[in-house]
Amino acid sequence: MKIKRFQARNMREAMNRVRQELSGDAVILESRRLADGVEVVAAVDYDETPAQQTLRAVQAAEPPPPAAPRPAYTPPPPAASAWSTGPRAGDGELAALRREIAEVKSLMQSQLAGLSWSREKMQQPQRAGLFRALLGLGLDPALARELSAEAGAEADAEQAKRSVLQGLARKLPVLPREPLIDTTGGQQVLALVGPTGVGKTTTIAKLAARYAERHGTRDIALVSTDHYRIGAQEQLFHYGRLLGVPVQTARDAGELEALLGRLGDRRLILIDTAGMGPRDRLLSNQLSLLRPLAGKLSSYLVMPGGASAGDCDHIVAQFRATPLAGCILTKIDEATRIGAALSAAIRHQLALAWISDGQRVPEDLCAVRADDLVRRACELARLLPQARDEELLADDYAAAQHGRQTQHGGASHVAV
Template sequence: MKVKKYVASSMPEAMKQIRSELGNDAVILNSKIVYTGGFLGFFRKKNIEVIAAMDQVGKMEPKVKEKPKLTPVSQPVKNAPIAKPQVFTTPEKRQERPSGDLLNELAELKAMVKNMSATGQGGKSYPGPLEGLYLELKKQEIEPYICEELMAVLLEKWYTLGAASSAEEVKAWCKELMKERISDLPYGEISFTKKYVNVVGPTGVGKTTTLAKIAADSILKFHKKVALITTDTYRIAAIEQLKTYAKILAIPLEVCYNLDDFRKACETFKDYDVVLIDTAGRNFRNEQYVVELKQILDYDNEMETFLVLSLTSKQNDMEEIYKQFSSITINQFIFTKMDETSSYGAMYNMIDKYRIGAAYLTNGQNVPDDKVAASADVITKLILGDETK
């Protein structure tokens, strides 16, 4: 058996070296995390040390013995040693065969390596249940840097616990890691700590319907005195839609065309607990849209702003939308159209990258029912397939 030690930055990198030198039939005998370099205990680099072996049992071939050279009779060799009789042995006798337990262990290790040899997405491969989990994260479109950071921790835990944990256990580890990454951010329904709640976002993401759901909850669940303001004067249908909701909920609505109108509306609603503000949906690539928002709304007032994003949007579009609105303080995200997609990774990516929590997730048009209060736990379970939609 040929045994060799490898030190690499990650297990996939170590496996690449092992397969290159020892082939796909190599087995891993041991692995552990090691630290190299550094100065006075600082800046140490974490690596993984793997001891691998190539099982050569049954593959050894007897060496071909060279024929002895005959010495001519006319030239006798002086003091030639007397040849001892040669004893030929079979390969099995020359090398002691491993016991049954060792053979079983080698078979298990071989199976593990073959499993790791399966090519994963993007050239990555992981052992056992970790491979399936990695592919699920990729399917959910979790950012590559997040995947790599999660898998590094999971891989270390996998080997530390003996490389025998089930898929359910590995999935539970991942849930906790993902939840921990974003659990320090604000989540959940509006807190009513600020009087004005502003909803912004591009066209077609469901801002008006979402605002109606929040208004209904504020009245029916929290028993607040609620008023509505809309600045969406570009679409007559949007004003009529919000008027319909206001009539059903029996709450007042003011339409504002400029900053003076907005300040007058605020004065009119000074005795209300919460004022919900609907804004126009415009092309998010147009910077003038955000400029116009600042001209209509008084952001120096006591205001909380939610950016509404559709889960059917592309990740790049979500990022462009956020950057366009970043000149306004965004307190939380609201993610809509959860029922129209099966991929939720972009939501997690936005929260993790920009360190902004989420208030609601919406999953339909029904007011006020089709929404859930967001949390790190709900989002993580949704991504890993454990949350009802």
């Protein structure tokens, strides 16, 4: 029997060293957290079974896996586990034990992830290749796994790739008709909401110009509800002057309602709201200004097309306090990946309406076409290839399998 103690920055690194220096058959006798990492005691040719006891303890403490299979693609449940309630004061030993079990659990998950990804690569190389390629677009692992499973059985590799991309395009929720063009429904009141600096005001100007190209400027009015920052309204007034369109302001829901009443003869009213960070206390003021008028206007969420999965989820969670008719992806020209935003649109069933890919008014705005978005996503991945670590791929693969969040913050997503 050989016993050895390993210190490393994290459990994965420790386990790699255990595997290298002892062997894959080594058992973990003990693990503990250090101030700057972890310590693991491992053994090979160990005749007693303390490792098995530890594993049994983990299994006993773990809730049994759900009997029913997971649906194909559902948002993961909010992060809750046996360990999520914090330890009570003075519960030091129990807390230490929980941490240790969590470490072992994470270690086992990491090993299982590696195994299951290796098996997939050996048994289903085409499907594994598609999964890898879809993650390369920045897609959510669960979505990438679902799409690759659907198309991975195609005999021809090129055909499989085409069908996987077609599958992605089919899943994208896209507004069936562009609101500005379809003027059959009478007056349209659109409000743009979203975080600071995402391009709301610029997009309002683009939308107004886009409408004016077809129907003239006579029927358009612009409204600003941004009375918080000096200069914010001036930007909209500037665009109003350039386009020859009147600009009005409203400070609260009452003023906005009265204004909409006075503008009843305008066929298109575009409302520019103040950009608020998700943690800004004024955010709820802006949303509560729109909420009472939800039946009279359509709110569109403006989101950066290159946002990460976590950011997209965060933005949607904050702004869905007002009913959202759809979503506008901006700054596509600056994005290195748009897969996370596309995944979020699918996950939250947020209809994609327009994309903005530059600062020019009105040129850099177009209505969303699903196949065009998928083509853009592929182009970005081709132009800016990113090497993907096999361990992270294994993690993503396992995360997709179990609907959990990956730890490396790559293409993972957060339940909201």
